[in-house]
Amino acid sequence: MKFTSASLLLAALAVAACDSKTATTGEAATSTASVKAENIDPAAAETSGTKATAADEANATPAPAPGTIPAAKSGDAAAILARPQVPILCYHQIRDWTARDSKNAKDYITPIATFKAHIKMLADSGYHTVSPDQLYAYMTTGAKLPAKPIMLTFDDTDLDQFTIARPELEKYGYKAMYFVMTVSLGRPHYMTKAMVKQLSDEGNIIGSHTWDHHNVKKYQGQDWVTQIDKPTKTLEDITGKKINYFAYPFGLWNEQAFPELKKRGFVAAFSLAEKRDQNDPLFTIRRIIASGYWTPRTLHTSIVQSF
Numbered sequence: 001m002k003f004t005s006a007s008l009l010l011a012a013l014a015v016a017a018c019d020s021k022t023a024t025t026g027e028a029a030t031s032t033a034s035v036k037a038e039n040i041d042p043a044a045a046e047t048s049g050t051k052a053t054a055a056d057e058a059n060a061t062p063a064p065a066p067g068t069i070p071a072a073k074s075g076d077a078a079a080i081l082a083r084p085q086v087p088i089l090c091y092h093q094i095r096d097w098t099a100r101d102s103k104n105a106k107d108y109i110t111p112i113a114t115f116k117a118h119i120k121m122l123a124d125s126g127y128h129t130v131s132p133d134q135l136y137a138y139m140t141t142g143a144k145l146p147a148k149p150i151m152l153t154f155d156d157t158d159l160d161q162f163t164i165a166r167p168e169l170e171k172y173g174y175k176a177m178y179f180v181m182t183v184s185l186g187r188p189h190y191m192t193k194a195m196v197k198q199l200s201d202e203g204n205i206i207g208s209h210t211w212d213h214h215n216v217k218k219y220q221g222q223d224w225v226t227q228i229d230k231p232t233k234t235l236e237d238i239t240g241k242k243i244n245y246f247a248y249p250f251g252l253w254n255e256q257a258f259p260e261l262k263k264r265g266f267v268a269a270f271s272l273a274e275k276r277d278q279n280d281p282l283f284t285i286r287r288i289i290a291s292g293y294w295t296p297r298t299l300h301t302s303i304v305q306s307f
Contacts, residue, residue, distance in 0.1 A: 075139060075140030075141065075282065077278065077279055077280065077281055079142075080139050080140065080281045080282065081276065081278065081281050083138070083139065083142070084307070085286060085307045086130065086135055086138065086145065086149050086150070086151060086307070087127075087149075087150045087151070087288075087303045087306070087307040088135075088150070088151040088152075088153060088270070088285065088286065088287040088288070088307075089150065089151070089152055089153065089287065089288060089289075089290045089299075089303075090153050090154075090155060090272065090287040090288065090289050090290065091110055091115070091152070091153070091154050091155070091161070091165065091290050092108040092109065092110075092154070092155055092156055092158065092289075093108060093109045093110065093156075093158050093160060094110050094112060094115045094158070094160040094161060094164045094165050095109060095110075095111070095112065095160050095164070096111045096112055097109060097111060097292070106291075106292045106293060107289060107291045107292055107293065108289065108292065109292045110290065110291075110292040111292060112164055114292060114294070114295075115164070115165065115168065116168055117295070117296045118290060118294070118296055118299050119168050119169065119171075119172060119174065120172075120296070121296035121297075121299065121300060122150060122172075122174075123172040123174075125148070125300060126147065126148050127148045127149070127150040128146035128147065128148060128149055128150070129149075129150060129151065129152055129169075129174040129175050129176065130145055130146065130149045130150070130151055131151075131175060131177070131205055132151065132177055132205050132207070132244070132245050132268065133205070133244075134149075135149075135151055135268075135285075136244075136267060136268055136282075139268075139281070139282065139285075140282070150303070151176075151177060151287075152169070152174065152175075152176040152177065153176065153177040153178075153179060153207075153247070153270065153287060154176060154177070154178050154179065155179045155181075155209055155247060156179070156181050156184075156209065156213070157178075157180045157181050157182075157184050157185065157190045157191050157196075157209075158189065158190060158191070159189050159190055159191055159195075161178065161191065162191050162195045162198075162199065166199065175202075175203050175204050175205075176204050176205075177204070177205045177206075177207055177245070178196070178199055178204060178205070178206055178207065179207040179208070179209035179245075179246075179247035179270070180196055180206055180207070180208070180209055180231075180235055181209045181210060181211070181212065181213055181231075181249075182210075182211050182230075182231040182234050182235065183211050183212040183213075185234075193238050196235070196238050196239065197238050197239055197240075200238075200239040200240075200241060205245065206235055206238075206239050206241070206243065207243065207244075207245040207246060207247055207270075208228065208231055208232045208235060208243050208245070208246045208247070208266075209231075209246070209247050209249065210227045210228065210231060210249055211226055211227050211230065211231045212227070213249040213250075214227050214249060215249055215250060215252055216248050216249065216252060216253055216254070216257050217252050217253070217254045217257075219257070219260075224260055224264075228246075228260070228261070228264060229264065232264065242265070243265075243266075244265070244266060244267045244268070245266065245267070245268055245269070245270065246261055246266045246268075246269040246270070247269065247270040247271075248269060248270070248271050248272075250272075251271045251272025251273070251274065251287075252271075253269070253271055253274075253277075253283070253284060255277065255279075255280070257269075257283075258277075258280050258283045261283060262283075266283075267282070268282045268283060268285055269282075269283040269284070269285065270285045270286075270287055271284050271285065271286060271287070272286070272287055272288070272289065273286060273287070273288055273289075273306070274286070286306075286307075288302065288303075288306050
């Protein structure tokens, strides 16, 4: 894929950059985890439904309506950390592997049949997708969630998320969170603005994923405008809705990013498999990469073990 400037080239490199992610982000462990998980019988694993504690049940507030978040309440970090984590999966490309795909890249490229089998397994196992608004309410107030909640997320704006993933999720009444990298909107192999709006109009949630996948830990000065302010405004113009959620490129974050994101109106941010920040768990919500190598059996076991 060719771009007309060096800045746009970064979008094409975003997926390739995933190949070089190290275990410090928690992503590189997915292949190892899949081998380990294959040896465990999911039937013997404990059901991964998230249950509220007795205190949560007594003080629970109703889950918010789609597209809304509860009244400004950040939640106590200790209380948030004490609640069971909701399983959150992260997908990137949904397409069949090619001879050019490296071994590492295949963790982030889920073959079409594999993806369909993943989603069928989730539905057959009784999982119910929840929105980030429901997750936020649960984390901050103990609001109730459906039995066996799970959140599905898609990063980087790839076209196949719209053409392949979207109709597959619709079969099961599932909704998802799409973290959009705006530099690639309308480019070959990526979604258009109209597609992003359609996803939003259909009840999915759109989140910010920077302009061109630049590492948040390296931001200085104008980077916050280029990578966060302008892309977020673009997404709000497209959807006509406030953008409340952010996903860190490569899953990389630092504490310095939290106040910058908060003052820009974000209420939560998503990382990958690293441990949550003990003081600000809302801005380090964990996800796991749903590896392209994983069978439905492996995915199920990984969900149970990881959350």
